[in-house]
Amino acid sequence: MRVFVLKARKAPTDSTPFLASVGQDAHVEILAHALMNALFISKSHRDDVIVHLVLESSRDYSRTITFTASEIGDLGGFAEQALLNAIARALDAARDLKKAAAVEVEAGVKVRALSFEHLIKELSKSYPIYLLDRKGVDIRKVEFAGDVCFLLTDHIPIARKTLNSIKRLGAIKISLGPRMLFAAQCIVLIHNELDR
Ligand SMILES: C[S@@+](CC[C@H](N)C(=O)[O-])C[C@H]1O[C@@H](n2cnc3c(N)ncnc32)[C@H](O)[C@@H]1O
Numbered sequence: 112m113r114v115f116v117l118k119a120r121k122a123p124t125d126s127t128p129f130l131a132s133v134g135q136d137a138h139v140e141i142l143a144h145a146l147m148n149a150l151f152i153s154k155s156h157r158d159d160v161i162v163h164l165v166l167e168s169s170r171d172y173s174r175t176i177t178f179t180a181s182e183i184g185d186l187g188g189f190a191e192q193a194l195l196n197a198i199a200r201a202l203d204a205a206r207d208l209k210k211a212a213a214v215e216v217e218a219g220v221k222v223r224a225l226s227f228e229h230l231i232k233e234l235s236k237s238y239p240i241y242l243l244d245r246k247g248v249d250i251r252k253v254e255f256a257g258d259v260c261f262l263l264t265d266h267i268p269i270a271r272k273t274l275n276s277i278k279r280l281g282a283i284k285i286s287l288g289p290r291m292l293f294a295a296q297c298i299v300l301i302h303n304e305l306d307r
Contacts, residue, residue, distance in 0.1 A: 113305065114161045114238055114260040117145050117294055118227045120267040122166040124174045125206075126199040129166070133195060137168065141265050143194035144295035148302070150180050151189050157302070163234075164198065165227045172210055172224040176201045182219030231277055234260050240282040243297050247284030250304050261285075261301055263294040 121137035123129045132139045142164050149162045160180040167173045176198060187193035197220065204214050205222035213223040234240065238260035241253070262282065269277070287300045 112159050112161060112238075112258040113149075113157075113302070114163070114234065114258070115145070115149050115298055115301075116163045116165065116227070116230065116234070116260065116262045117142065117265070118165045118167065118262070118269065119265045120167050121265065122164075122168055124166045124169040124172075124202055126202040128168075129202055130195060130199050138266060139195070139198075140191060141294055142166075142198055143191045144293065145263070145298055146178060146194045146198075147189050147191070148295045148298040150178060150183070156180055156183070163230060165225075165230060166202070167227065172208070173226045174202060174205050174208070175223045175225040175227075175230050176205075176216075177221045177223070179219045179221075184218040186220075228273060228276060231262065231280060231282075235280040235282075240277065240280060241285045242277060242282045243287070243294075244284040245286050245289065245291060247286040250285045250287055250301070253283070253285055255305060259305075261298075263297055265294065 119142055122139050123132060129139055146162060149160055150156050158181045162178045164176045165173055186197040201216045201220055201222050204216040208214060208224040210224050213221060215221050238258050240260050242262045287297055
């Protein structure tokens with residue numbers, strides 16, 4: 112299994128400001144691009160992928176939206192707007208979620224009122240954790256065995272305190288090369304390295 116976590120610091124957890132943030136400061140379009148590149152390939156989708164989008168701009172709790180590729184139905188296509196709408200539907204379904212509660216939105220799509228830190232702690236019990244960092248170990252020097260989990264952010268770097276807690280969970284920093292890429296571009300390159 113390939114697990115991707117995208118921490119989106121400025122992404123609103125309310126669907127109206129979420130959809131209004133496309134192309135604005137929060138750059139929520141990044142979430143749609145990441146979903147597209149993680150889940151879909153030409154004429155098909157990947158079966159062995161789970162994507163967790165963690166939206167953190169909230170009046171109460173972060174929302175972790177989980178897309179399980181082997182279970183998802185038709186999300187409405189792979190156009191940016193369709194994927195943004197799928198995220199907005201999930202946020203609407205999770206509007207009044209209590210802390211740590213979960214809701215199934217549609218096939219393969221689930222939302223939890225769960226923070227990035229708690230999610231990573233949970234994932235670290237089942238997967239080796241790789242933190243994407245331009246200054247990390249070259250991905251081509253890493254031997255991946257079995258299931259893997261990759262952590263990415265939007266345009267806002269992870270706070271030092273969170274970074275330290277991720278390190279304590281044994282996360283390894285890996286690099287895809289010298290250029291600073293978008294998270295969605297990183298996902299394409301990771302898939303390609305593992306595909307080969
Ligand atoms: C636009 S970047 C984030 C930029 C952020 N302002 C920063 O300084 O980390 C989005 C994500 O892609 C990752 N990323 C971008 N280029 C990378 C590279 N060459 N190797 C590894 N990860 C990369 C970053 O670590 C981050 O998780």
